Amino acid sequence: MKIRLAIAFVILATGKSYGYKKSTDTIFAAQLKPIGRTIINKQHQLELITSAAHFGFSFKGTACAVYATIAAAGQHNYLQYELDGVYQKRIRIDGGVTAPLIIKADGPGKHIVWIYKATEAHTGAIIISKIAAPGIKSMAIPKLPLIEFIGNSITCGAAADDSEIPCGTGDYHDHHNAYMAYGPRVSRALNANFVLASVSGIGIYRTWNRNGPSMPQVYEHADFQVNNQQKWDFNTYSPKIVSIALGTNDMSKGDGSPRAAFDTLQFVADYVKFVQLVKSKYPKSQIALLSSPMIRDTSNTILQHCLISIKKQIDIIYPRDKPVATFFFKAMDAHGCSGHPSVVDHEILAEELKPFFEGLLKAN
Incomplete structure (x- = not known):
């Protein structure tokens, strides 16, 4: 599935409306329900530690903003994600960059995203502070073996x-x-x-x-x-x-x-x-x-x-x-x-x- 560009959603990175009508909701790290080895650090951020540590959320509309970073400026790490049950790609996360990762869907409606750490524990944690999108809700861990x-x-x-x-x-x-x-x-x-x-x-x-x-x-x-x-x-x-x-x-x-x-x-x-x-x-x-x-x-x-x-x-x-x-x-x-x-x-x-x-x- 190709992800279309949607300039209207600059709102998610800047907080400005640019003609966007719907309100933007936010969930913070402590509200997420991850699976894998993770911690909530002293700054109340979620640290994804181990390979494939992951969490899910749903949103309404055509885009969401994931605020992710790593501790060391000048270094990098990788997330990867699934949108509406379809694997998308790896995303490089650079230390010192404050702009959020924008995930865009093909059309409006409700969408489900699962975010995974692509790398192992020894590459360092990926830090999630919040996610912003209309109607955003954290996904519970599925009740599965x-x-x-x-x-x-x-x-x-x-x-x-x-x-x-x-x-x-x-x-x-x-x-x-x-x-x-x-x-x-x-x-x-x-x-x-x-x-x-x-x-x-x-x-x-x-x-x-x-x-x-x-x-x-x-x-x-x-x-x-x-x-x-x-x-x-x-x-x-x-x-x-x-x-x-x-x-x-x-x-x-x-x-x-x-x-x-x-x-x-x-x-x-x-x-x-x-x-x-x-x-x-x-x-x-x-x-x-x-x-x-x-x-x-x-x-x-x-x-x-x-x-x-x-x-x-x-x-x-x-x-x-x-x-x-x-x-x-x-x-x-x-x-x-x-x-x-x-x-x-x-x-x-x-x-x-x-x-x-x-x-x-x-x-x-």
């Missing part, structure tokens, strides 16, 4: 989208597209809510080129930063399913950095402890362990054997809980940037995963 997707850059949708900036140019987060990642795709297809708890380069006991910090070290931190002491409130959501897709970076060769061989014993032991941590936060959730579409041959076999061992150990420790589910991806030739799945590849991954998650949702 929730899936939390824990993972690495693949789960983030990192390096997936080179439609605007070619691979090998720009900044790393210029190619993020969380909306099109496999987790959100699967969730939309199965009519489920989703949150992404994912960090590029992270693993269970080491990262892709360093010894840490690992996911178990940062999972409880609101923004996955090990030095930030603000903890996430795990009472915010109660997922039906927690999907964990880690191991790709533990098995990485280290990008030329000195690297010990992959330690299966440490990987399994640390993974079991991490699943126990997740279960302490979400005791009623179904745990699902996913392999990696980026790992082949012997390494793939090793990872699958590790996941089977982790499942067996967790099922023994929690005999009254739902058994851990496992899913093993087919190996993929990725077409995104720096060896990552592309937007099209994520569609393939989502199609592969849909029957698996559909079965888990029905069973739970």
